[in-house]
Amino acid sequence: MVGLVIVSHSPKIAEGVRDLANEVARASGLIVAAGGLEDGSIGTDAMRILDAIQEANQGDGVAILCDLGSAIMSAEIALEFLGNDVAAKIVDAPLVEGAVAAAVEASCGSSLEDVIGAAEAVRGEKKIL
């Protein structure tokens, strides 16, 4: 099953999105929160993200969802350190909606490509119809 990593500047946001996605998707897949710095400060830490990717990986790849700005840069660095042993990719999607969509798709046993596709498909969705 595809694993998910939730990257946020805030530990609480990362943990909250993880909990919400788990709840909505009733995911048995692995969602790992990588928010904030080691001491709990606001920020992103490439090494924490790297650890989270390794923890989330069950052999079918890992989709990484990020919040703002430098979260992407830190995730990119984590991927460079990870090398090619683990299939992991950064998803270009809003964090909350993307994480829920990805978790639902992952819990169905879909491939990494399909999980990323499901998350990115919510990008343009309107909230008020």
Next chain:
Amino acid sequence: MATSIYQCLTRITAAITENKDFLTELDREIGDADHGLNMARGFAAVLEKVPQEEPDFGVVLKKVGMTLLSTVGGASGPLYGTAYMEAAKVAAGKTEITADLFDEMLGAAIAGIERRGKAVRGEKTMLDALIPAKDAFAEKVAKGASFVEALDAACAAAEEGVAFTKTIAATKGRAAYLGERSIGHQDPGATSATLMLESIRDYVKG
């Protein structure tokens, strides 16, 4: 006795710490008011984690980069982290600095920032201080100037670069949300990059 590179890092940390509030204030105007705090936290961690006796510049600078990646928190973490790690690759195995090596390290650091930030000169970033500094440094060295003279020229060019960032609008980072309204404010990243160069210059001067 700590190595020369550790002593130089101590200088940089002191300069960043002394200017913590100033950097944060600059960032309050066009960003999210955390640059000074983030950088001071990162360099405090650098002094703790980098071994004081390690002579290999490559080993030391890699540790600096890795520490900044994990402790700065804002965008300057991945950017400066990458810069120091790229400089580390060039400096691997070296235990003494020369003008040519410094020029190469600065070039590698700049290339790393450009790649990581997907940024170019003229976007109101640290590159607007670092690229002119590197150009001025290389020009002086080519003319046979000493390391210190070349560093003086680099610092002067970096200062001019910081002044230039006041005149342009940001297109990268949080400041880009402000667009034209960012004109008139100097870039915090260009400012911290200049502080680093000045600290190195002051250390080399003795």
